Amino acid sequence: MSELEQLYQELILDHYRSPRNRAPGLRGEDAHVHHSNPLCGDEMDLRVRIRDGRLDGVAFDGEGCSISQASASAMTEAVTGRPVEDVLGLVEEFRRMMHGEDPARDDDLSDALAFRGVARFPVRVKCALLGWMALRDAIETFQRGAGTHAVTHDDGGDDDDR
């Protein structure tokens, strides 16, 4: 496979062409965050519904490159139904994978594992992370008891220094 084919695998293109859980709203939403990545001009709205400590539903919407959109789509499938602490762990797993580390929870990452190759394209790492960082923020926004939060990423995409 060429470098480009590795970046744009069929699985990734499939999530891009037929995104899962992409919607402008979420019934019974508990938190809503808006994240943007000014470098690329990506914009993302992400909504979560949390019931009994579990991520009961998640929906994203916005505009961005295929990597950011497909990554968010694959993420929604991997995280829905999990306890929120487990979701936060998986977010961290994905973030580490984007920094070139071997993931330990291959099965749990599911389709998101296909984004492993993005780690070799430093400019695109922040695209792949956009949805995941928004999800972490949405859960933390909920945990703080707030309903909405807006974040602008102007670094490499993972806002470790929040």
Add this chain to the structure above:
Amino acid sequence: MLDVAALRREFPTLQHGVGGRRLVYLDAAASAQTPRVVLDAMERYYGAGRSNVHRGVYPLAEAATAGYEGGRAALARFLGADPRGVVLTKNATEACNLVAYGHVRRHLRPGDAILSTVMEHHANMVPFWHAAEANGLELRHVPITEDGRLDLGAARELVADGRVRFAAVTHVSNVLGTINPVAELAALVRAARPDAVVHVDGAQAAPHIPVDLAALDVDSYAVTGHKLCGPTGIGALVARPELLEGMEPFLTGGEMIRDVTLEGATWNDVPHRFEAGTPPIAEAIGLGAAVGFLEDLGMDAVRAHEVELGAVFLSGLRDAPGIEVHGPEDMADRGAAISFTVEGVHPHDIGAVLGDRGVCVRVGHHCCKPLMRELGATATVRASLHVHNDVDDLEPLLEGIAAARAMFARPAVSA
């Protein structure tokens, strides 16, 4: 007419292909390629003429000083300016900041206004916003028309109350390609306020169109070496010497003083007053060689080449399916940067597919976020042309765009 085939051989980077394909460099607006003569001039300095400037009295130091000052003189000649008004800086951004700190912050007061436009690069916008905030100044922005030109009628109204004492405008837009009528704009600003200072961002103009500052009649003009086929790390503020005389130094230290006692210092003459510390010597020498290279080609010939080629690119892009080109219709009103969007495919994905095919374009917001909002886009693809580009660069661009469209097409929603 330029002999492009021969010219291409002058640029070492263009000799390196990507994955067996020829490098198609369509990103001169971000940074131009460097011709061999520039590398040679810098190599001679480092290899045989290395020394500091304006200090030693030995021959080597005198030669280095002559080389550095020669770079200044060459740029002054290239732009039709007085060398005493040429301050060598790190880049265009620093040149804009120098005006913002040295002039705007020093001389403008609450109640005064700054005129700018919605199409400025952040470099020609943020330093003045920052100054406006510090000094309590009002900011006014000239809007653009549908086809990406400055609305001069609106500009006239914006200056009518006589409070605009400073204007910052780009000569050529790095996104839309628009060539702005800066002389006309300067005249209308001064008609309302005769002592107003007009600063022009020439980063995208000087490499592509003949510029005669004496005829443009503006107060200061910013350029950047790396877009002029020169090295990185050098640019200039080219100003009326009288404007510089009234400006506060921005960086202080060695080189920029005439006399220092423990009680204080007196400033050196302009332009040296604004060049604190050891300057970018090799870069000034390289810049001198770069503008010499462009002069040898002839800026009229460079412009004619880009007008002809630009028209081919504009019609090729307009005729291709799903492409929307931004900015003025006709090459008469525009420079060599062509921004466009492709239906259904994000610019990042276009850029990645093109890059894999050896075609280098810029994607993103091009440091012009306010303009992007005006265009209703978050990002665009920009192909930009220079002396080494030719009609054979269009096909790889169009093929790459078509490949990206096929790859990222979303299934049509059935009715």
